[in-house]
Each structure stands twice: as structure tokens, then as C-alpha cells.
Amino acid sequence: LERPFSDLRSAFHGLAGLGCLGARVPDEQAACNFIKSNVDSSSVDSLFYAAQSIRVLSGCEVTISNETREFLLGAVSEDSSVSQIFHAVGALSGFGLPLASQEALSALTARLSKEESVLATIQALETASYLSQQADLSGIVEEIEDLVARLDDLGGVYLQFEEGIETTALFVAAAYKLSDHVGTEPAMKEDQIIQLMNAIFSKKNFETLSEAYSVACAAGSLSRNRYHLPVMIVPDGPAAVSHHQPVLRLQVTDVMSQPLTQASVKLEYAKSASTKATVLQQTEFALSGDIFELNFMSIKPASGYYDFSISVDGDNRFIANKVELKVKVSTEVGITNVDLSTVDKDQSIAPKTTRVAYPAKAKGSFTADSHQNFALSFQLVDVNSGAELTPHQTFVRLHNQKTGQEVVFVAEPDSKNIYKFELDTSERKTEFDSASGTYTLYLIIGDATLENPILWNVADVVIKFPEEDAPSTVQSKNLFVPKPEIQHLFREPEKRPPTVVSNTFTALILSPLLLLLILWIKIGANISNFSFAPSTIIFHIGHAAMLGLMYVYWTQLNMFQTLKYLAILGGVTFLAGNRMLAQKAVKRIAAEQSSRLAKYRTLR
Amino acid sequence: VSLFHCNSFLSGFISAVGSFILGVCLRIQINPQNKGEFQGISPERAFADFLFANTILHLVVINFVG
Numbered sequence: 001l002e003r004p005f006s007d008l009r010s011a012f013h014g015l016a017g018l019g020c021l022g023a024r025v026p027d028e029q030a031a032c033n034f035i036k037s038n039v040d041s042s043s044v045d046s047l048f049y050a051a052q053s054i055r056v057l058s059g060c061e062v063t064i065s066n067e068t069r070e071f072l073l074g075a076v077s078e079d080s081s082v083s084q085i086f087h088a089v090g091a092l093s094g095f096g097l098p099l100a101s102q103e104a105l106s107a108l109t110a111r112l113s114k115e116e117s118v119l120a121t122i123q124a125l126e127t128a129s130y131l132s133q134q135a136d137l138s139g140i141v142e143e144i145e146d147l148v149a150r151l152d153d154l155g156g157v158y159l160q161f162e163e164g165i166e167t168t169a170l171f172v173a174a175a176y177k178l179s180d181h182v183g184t185e186p187a188m189k190e191d192q193i194i195q196l197m198n199a200i201f202s203k204k205n206f207e208t209l210s211e212a213y214s215v216a217c218a219a220g221s222l223s224r225n226r227y228h229l230p231v232m233i234v235p236d237g238p239a240a241v242s243h244h245q246p247v248l249r250l251q252v253t254d255v256m257s258q259p260l261t262q263a264s265v266k267l268e269y270a271k272s273a274s275t276k277a278t279v280l281q282q283t284e285f286a287l288s289g290d291i292f293e294l295n296f297m298s299i300k301p302a303s304g305y306y307d308f309s310i311s312v313d314g315d316n317r318f319i320a321n322k323v324e325l326k327v328k329v330s331t332e333v334g335i336t337n338v339d340l341s342t343v344d345k346d347q348s349i350a351p352k353t354t355r356v357a358y359p360a361k362a363k364g365s366f367t368a369d370s371h372q373n374f375a376l377s378f379q380l381v382d383v384n385s386g387a388e389l390t391p392h393q394t395f396v397r398l399h400n401q402k403t404g405q406e407v408v409f410v411a412e413p414d415s416k417n418i419y420k421f422e423l424d425t426s427e428r429k430t431e432f433d434s435a436s437g438t439y440t441l442y443l444i445i446g447d448a449t450l451e452n453p454i455l456w457n458v459a460d461v462v463i464k465f466p467e468e469d470a471p472s473t474v475q476s477k478n479l480f481v482p483k484p485e486i487q488h489l490f491r492e493p494e495k496r497p498p499t500v501v502s503n504t505f506t507a508l509i510l511s512p513l514l515l516l517l518i519l520w521i522k523i524g525a526n527i528s529n530f531s532f533a534p535s536t537i538i539f540h541i542g543h544a545a546m547l548g549l550m551y552v553y554w555t556q557l558n559m560f561q562t563l564k565y566l567a568i569l570g571g572v573t574f575l576a577g578n579r580m581l582a583q584k585a586v587k588r589i590a591a592e593q594s595s596r597l598a599k600y601r602t603l604r
Numbered sequence: 605v606s607l608f609h610c611n612s613f614l615s616g617f618i619s620a621v622g623s624f625i626l627g628v629c630l631r632i633q634i635n636p637q638n639k640g641e642f643q644g645i646s647p648e649r650a651f652a653d654f655l656f657a658n659t660i661l662h663l664v665v666i667n668f669v670g
Contacts, residue, residue, distance in 0.1 A: 547662075550662050550666050551666075553663075559667060566659075577652060581648035581651065582648070584648055585647075585648045588647070
């Protein structure tokens with residue numbers, strides 16, 4: 001809102017939003033000048049924005065010529081859209097010009113029956129609020145009920161229009177404005193209003209000025225109308241009481257965070273969350289300044305969580321005035337009867353017990369080794385009430401002074417609520433990594449309902465472990481050091497049979513080939529038809545090369561490379577072979593023809 | 605030799621069988637007594653087909669032998 005206005009519409013949103021909230025406009029004169037310079041007499045919208053803005057600014061006058069007035073009056077007819085009628089009526093009433101309410105109303109109802117959108121209906125509601133009260137506005141008021149039926153219920157918590165928060169907020173503002181104007185209560189049930197409120201105020205940051213304006217107007221109308229006044233009850237500070245702070249403080253405000261000091265705030269009941277027993281009923285909260293207070297510790301409740309149910313009365317308009325709160329009662333813990341002892345394993349020697357008082361440290365150190373166990377027992381009581389407590393965290397922490405190791409154990413309570421802890425060195429060896437030495441013993445007590453969690457250095461304990469395992473394993477506990485790199489082990493090639501065997505079998509396989517060659521020579525296979533023409537040679541070489549390529553493929557190439565070479569070689573071989581075979585064919589056909597000719601001749 | 609030793613055996617087997625079949629086909633096609641059944645195919649054409657088919661067979665076999 002501090003930014004300079006970029007156009008009249010944003011000026012309207014800013015100024016009207018401030019007016020709804022009841023805040024003052026920072027620089028009225030500048031705003032007024034801006035509006036005067038930007039008003040456009042030919043557009044109904046701009047006139048409306050100007051008129052509403054000057055209503056918020058005091059002492060700002062915009063002169064309206066007669067033509068403009070005629071123009072506005074002419075706009076109030078059945079032909080213009082609802083938003084135009086709305087803007088025209090708003091402008092006329094903003095400028096203080098006379099307006100024919102009945103005519104406007106009839107135009108509005110006629111137009112509404114044609115336009116069904118939610119926004120149109122909302123604008124009709126606001127328009128009706130500008131018209132005089134003599135007109136029959138009940139038809140418009142019924143529209144409120146229709147709109148309420150059109151709200152979407154999201155999970156029972158939020159109630160909003162599907163168009164979004166802006167429309168919902170505008171609806172709330174318009175509905176209340178009209179209801180105040182007409183004098184009848186809007187037809188919305190209490191839960192619906194609560195849900196509407198949840199939906200409208202669920203966003204903390206708004207993107208557009210118009211959205212901010214609509215939410216501001218909704219907030220203003222919810223605080224100031226005559227029928228419904230939602231109440232918000234918020235604890236002042238954390239909802240916890242204790243002996244230092246025995247008073248539970250509540251802020252009871254309306255939507256605009258104005259405290260409602262006329263209301264009377266009453267505690268209906270306070271129940272313990274765990275036992276469900278009612279602790280307190282029907283007590284009034286006292287008003288001090290703007291805050292309502294109740295001294296809860298006066299009834300001395302035990303520590304823990306409580307459910308409070310609070311109601312706010314005093315005005316018929318209050319809604320959402322019953323609230324449930326969870327309140328925490330916390331207390332202080334004290335440790336008593338702390339005994340440290342070294343117990344011999346054989347139980348032949350009586351345990352030596354030392355009593356230590358908090359917060360002092362035990363004098364002398366204790367030893368725990370393979371013959372002796374170290375034991376600790378204590379009791380936890382509530383300082384104020386003397387009752388025994390069982391907090392959530394009771395830890396015994398042993399910290400090695402040299403290596404920085406820490407081991408934490410839990411002390412468990414027995415049936416009489418006395419906490420015991422025993423350290424057996426041989427059992428717990430692995431946790432300590434067998435690092436002998438002096439350990440400091442700490443007692444840690446904590447809980448959500450404790451005011452004073454305790455970290456207490458009780459004693460020093462010297463622990464000796466039976467075998468001195470390599471203390472170098474201590475550094476493996478440091479988790480954040482990079483781990484040793486893992487080398488990738490390729491899969492070991494498998495064990496193959498010795499070369500002799502495979503060689504033998506290779507020879508065995510190749511021997512039939514040898515046999516073939518020998519037999520061929522024996523039967524006298526002839527290669528006499530071999531003509532030494534170039535194409536023949538090329539063909540044979542190409543063919544041999546292809547076979548060689550097969551071998552190479554087997555040993556190193558992959559399919560794609562092979563196919564590439566094969567294509568080249570195959571092409572060459574094919575051409576040469578074609579040539580060669582064609583020549584052969586020619587020769588053969590010539591031979592056949594000549595032999596046929598010879599046969600023919602002999603037959604004749 | 606890769607892990608799948610069965611592949612090698614199978615490829616050898618297929619090579620033998622394929623070569624046998626192609627040889628038989630060539631012999632049938634070249635035989636003059638069968639000329640009636642192979643009208644459009646001259647012996648040279650038969651031989652060329654034989655070589656081509658052999659090339660493809662060996663390509664497959666070598667691929668498979670791993």
C-alpha cells in the first residue's frame with residue numbers, strides 16, 4: 001500500500017482496503033490528486049473506483065459533470081452486465097448523486113436471472129447495499145442463501161468457493177454489508193462461518209492487491225457487523241504453567257485482533273490428559289489489561305498435560321466461542337538418595353557405598369574391573385509436591401577423557417520407582433571397545449514437563465578391561481572419515497583346462513580337413529578349368545579375404561565392424577564372381593551347343 | 605571363450621549341419637539329370653547361391669562361437 005498507485009483500480013483496492021480495516025491512509029492529499037487526475041469520465045468502472053476511493057479519503061472532492069451523471073444513470077439498465085450496474089450504482093452513491101433505487105433494483109434482478117456466476121451474485125449483493133432501504137431487497141437477500149449452498153466444504157475445516165479465497169472473502173464482506181443495511185441476519189450457520197473464516201485467513205501473503213483488499217474487507221466486516229462476531233482465543237506465550245509462572249494467560253480477540261474486554265471468559269472444565277479426571281470446573285478468568293488470567297497452580301495439579309475447555313460469553317453475537325486447549329503443567333525435579341557403589345562379583349566383600357548430593361561431585365574415584373561391578377542408584381522426586389517422578393529420559397553417560405568416546409546407558413526404575421544402573425565390565429566390553437581408562441560419569445535427566453533438565457557430573461570411574469584388545473580400533477568409531485576406497489575387482493576369468501588339452505582337441509578337429517585334402521588329391525580332383533582371367537583371381541582373392549575376415553571377427557572385431565568390412569569385400573567378390581561365372585557359363589553353353597551340334601550332325 | 609561354453613558347441617554343430625545342407629543343395633542343383641526341376645537356375649547361379657549362403661552361415665556361426 002505504500003507503493004505509488006499504478007492505476008485507478010489498484011488505488012481503489014488500496015484505499016478501500018485501508019478503509020475496511022479502519023486504518024488511516026498515509027498520504028491523503030497525494031492519493032486524492034492521483035485519483036482526480038486519473039478518473040476517466042467515460043468508463044463506468046473508473047468512475048466507480050474513483051467514487052469509492054474518495055469516500056475513504058476525507059475532504060476530497062471530484063466534480064462530476066452532468067454528462068457523466070447522465071451516463072451513469074443510463075448505465076443502470078437491463079442491458080449492461082451486473083458488474084456494470086454495480087459499478088454505476090456504487091459510483092452514484094459514492095458521489096452522493098441521486099439514484100432511482102427501484103429502477104436499479106429491477107434492472108439488477110432482471111440481469112441476475114441471466115448471469116449465474118458467483119461473482120455476479122456477489123456484486124449484486126453489494127449493489128443492493130447501496131440502494132435505499134425502502135426498496136424491496138428481500139429477493140437479493142435470498143441470494144445469500146443460494147450462495148452459501150454453493151460453497152465447497154474442504155475436509156470439514158475450510159469452506160470456500162471454488163474460485164478461490166478472493167471470491168469467498170468478497171462474499172463475506174458483501175453479505176454482511178447487505179445484512180447490516182437491511183436489518184436481517186444473514187442465513188449462515190455458526191460452523192459455516194467458522195469454516196469460512198478458516199479458509200479466508202489461511203493465507204498470510206497475498207499476491208495481488210485485489211486479493212489483499214478482499215481479505216481486509218472480510219476481516220473488517222467480520223469485526224463490525226451486527227450479527228456475528230467470531231472470537232479467537234489464543235494463549236499468550238506458551239501454554240504452560242509452572243511454579244515460576246502459575247498463571248495461564250489468554251488473549252481473547254476478534255478477527256482484527258482487538259481485545260474483547262467486555263466478554264467474560266470462563267473455564268468449563270480442565271481434565272488431565274492421561275487420567276481423564278476433571279481437575280477444575282466452572283472458574284472465571286480474571287481480566288488484567290488486555291489479557292485474561294487464571295491461576296492454575298493454586299489447585300496444585302500434578303505435572304503433565306491437561307485439556308482445557310474454555311467458553312467466552314457476554315455478547316449474543318459471539319460465535320466460535322468454545323475452544324479446547326492443551327496446557328502443560330511442568331515442574332522441577334530433584335534427585336535424592338544417590339548411591340554409588342562397587343559391588344564385588346563374587347559378593348564376598350560387602351559393597352562400598354558412597355552417597356553423593358547433587359550438585360556436588362563424588363570424592364575419590366571408583367574402580368570397575370573384572371572383579372568388581374560398578375552400581376548407581378537414585379530416586380527422582382518432584383521438588384514441589386514430593387511425589388516420585390518417572391521422566392522420559394534417564395541416561396547414564398560415560399565419557400572417556402582420553403579418546404573422547406562416549407557410551408550412554410539407560411537407568412531403569414524398579415517397582416518402587418528407584419532407578420538402578422549397573423556396569424559389568426566384561427558384559428559391556430564391546431560397547432567400550434575395551435578401552436581402559438578414566439571415565440567421567442554423567443547423569444542426564446530430561447522430560448517435556450520438567451523445568452530443569454539435569455546434566456550432572458557425578459563421579460570418575462576407572463574402568464579396566466580384562467584383555468587389552470588393540471586400542472587402535474578406537475578410530476573406527478569416527479563415522480565421518482572417508483572409508484577406504486573399494487577397488488573394483490573384475491570378474492576373474494575362469495579356470496581353463498591346461499593348454500595341452502585344448503591343443504590336442506584343436507588338432508583332432510583339424511585332422512578331417514587334412515584328410516579331405518589328401519583324399520581330394522587321391523581321387524584326382526582337377527582344377528584344370530581354372531582360367532587365369534583377372535576377374536577369377538579377384539574373385540578368389542576376395543573370397544579368401546572374406547574367410548580371413550571371419551577369422552578376424554572371431555578374434556577381435558564386433559558385428560558392426562565385421563559387417564562393414566564384409567560389405568566392402570562382399571561387393572568386390574560378388575562383382576568379380578559374377579564376371580567369372582558368367583564367363584564360365586558362356587563357355588559351358590558354347591561347349592554344349594557344339595556337342596549338340598556334333599550329335600545332330602552324326603544323327604543326320 | 606566366454607562363459608557360455610554351450611554356445612561354442614552349438615555353433616560348431618550348426619556349422620557342420622548347415623554346410624552339409626548347402627553342399628547337398630549345390631550338388632542337386634548342378635546335377636544335369638535334375639535340369640528339369642531347376643529351369644531358371646544355371647549351375648553358375650547355383651554355385652553363387654552356395655557361396656552367398658555359406659558366407660551368411662559362417663557369419664552367424666562365428667558370432668555365436670564367442
